[in-house]
Amino acid sequence: MFATRKILPRLSALTLGVCLIGSTLAAEAATLRLATDSGTQGSPAGDTLDEWSRLIEEKSGGELEVEVYYQNELGGQQEVFDLLVAGGIDMMLSWPMTAYDKRIGIIYTPYMTLSWDEAIEAYSPGGWVNELLGDVFADIGLKFFGPWPEGFNGVASRGQYALDMESADGLTVRTMTVFPAPQTMQALGYQTAAIDWGEVYTALQTGVVDGEAGNVIYWPYEYFRDTLDYYVHTKHFFMTGILTMNMGSYERLSEAHQQVVSEAAREVMEQQFVDARERDEHYIAKAQEEGMEYFALPEETLEDFARRAREQVWPLMEEELGTEIMDTVRANATPL
Numbered sequence: 329m330f331a332t333r334k335i336l337p338r339l340s341a342l343t344l345g346v347c348l349i350g351s352t353l354a355a356e357a358a359t360l361r362l363a364t365d366s367g368t369q370g371s372p373a374g375d376t377l378d379e380w381s382r383l384i385e386e387k388s389g390g391e392l393e394v395e396v397y398y399q400n401e402l403g404g405q406q407e408v409f410d411l412l413v414a415g416g417i418d419m420m421l422s423w424p425m426t427a428y429d430k431r432i433g434i435i436y437t438p439y440m441t442l443s444w445d446e447a448i449e450a451y452s453p454g455g456w457v458n459e460l461l462g463d464v465f466a467d468i469g470l471k472f473f474g475p476w477p478e479g480f481n482g483v484a485s486r487g488q489y490a491l492d493m494e495s496a497d498g499l500t501v502r503t504m505t506v507f508p509a510p511q512t513m514q515a516l517g518y519q520t521a522a523i524d525w526g527e528v529y530t531a532l533q534t535g536v537v538d539g540e541a542g543n544v545i546y547w548p549y550e551y552f553r554d555t556l557d558y559y560v561h562t563k564h565f566f567m568t569g570i571l572t573m574n575m576g577s578y579e580r581l582s583e584a585h586q587q588v589v590s591e592a593a594r595e596v597m598e599q600q601f602v603d604a605r606e607r608d609e610h611y612i613a614k615a616q617e618e619g620m621e622y623f624a625l626p627e628e629t630l631e632d633f634a635r636r637a638r639e640q641v642w643p644l645m646e647e648e649l650g651t652e653i654m655d656t657v658r659a660n661a662t663p664l
Contacts, residue, residue: 360384360577360589361417363397365405366525366569372546372607373421373569374398376476376596380419380571383592392585394419404524405505413468418577419589421476421569423525426506430648431464434657435475436504438512438564438641439634442662444479444605447566451475452601456660460653461570471578473593476569476600479608482561483518484548484620485539486532489558491623493517493636501541502528507648508641512564513541515640516633532556543567544608545622549615559615560623563630564637571597631664638664 362381367373381394402408402417409425411417426432434457441447450457453474465472483490483501490496496517503509503520510520518541523531531537532555539556540548544567548556571593578586616622625633646654 358391359393359395360419361395361397362419362421363402363408363411363417364399364421364569365408366423366547367399367421369398371399371550372603373476376421376600379599380421380592380596383595384589387588387592388585392588400526404526406524412572412574413470415574415576417574419571419573421571423504423567423569424506424572428468429464430507431467431650431653432461433507433645433649434460434464434653435568435570436506436509436512436565437645437657437661438508438515438637439630440657440661441566442563442630442634446662447477447480448601450660451477451566451568456656460656465570465572466575469575471573471575473571473573473590474597476571476597477604478546478567478569479544479604480561480563481541481543481565481567482545482559482563483513483539483541484543484545484552484556484559486555486557487538489539489560489621489623490517491560491625492629493633499539500537501539502531502537504542508645509542509565511641511644512637515637516562516564528552529555544611545615546607546611549611549618549620553615553618553620556620558621558623559612561625562633563625564633634662634664 362377364373364377377396381396384392384394402411406425406427409422412420413428424432441450449455452458458475462472485499488499490499493516500519500521501513502523503513505522505524510522513520521537528540529552532552540552545559548559612622642654
């Protein structure tokens, strides 16, 4: 199934960045380049790119044009985020890398929120996570428009699965290549391999990993349902993409065009807040219809996982993110 999906060759991020920066400047921001690191055309992420670009062109009366690049068309996750920071692309729906600033790892804090209502409140405009993220992105030269929530993630695997920490022993799962994704799964008893999203299918096919532990059920269902048999809803992260823009690209726009881009971003973000939970529930049902066995863990098990992750991972995060941020997390996180 996955082999039939169109994956375009990767380009050198440095070479592409130089070319794109030059053409962006030459066009005086009349053409904006919008990309995502995850999501092909026709996927929820791809549809969001299409809608964001459509709104920008419509609201600007055609004064702004948007070129859209989907998953892997400009390289892997780190390469595309590099292009965004460098100004080689202008806008992005990203699952951001922490290489530039470990504080981006706020969004990967394990078991920070334990329910949809709490997560939506924290990540919505004015929410405490939203406010923290805006400051961090500004410090690395990015305009933060807002989150693009997906839901709580889990572990998809083949051959065997784990419903507790003891049975996770011997299972090797792929994690995102960001801190503290590997550390979180290790705290839950798994062995880990940090692998870029574009390499996951090969890693599964060759047996490098037994499963994938970075996503809501949509992704393993859509890309790997011919390979993976089980999905355990560990809910270790509330997964969200980020709608953002290179600050230099943003500031080169006129005030009117800045407003156009910001309003369009807000509209697609608000729509995702409405759609995300229903979409996640839809794909949980759809995956089961297609033969994937789904496990919703009891509340006491999730609380055990949360305690273990908080005990082992949060102190590591404090070393990387700072005491002030983690004090804010502790003050606002779901009580156990």
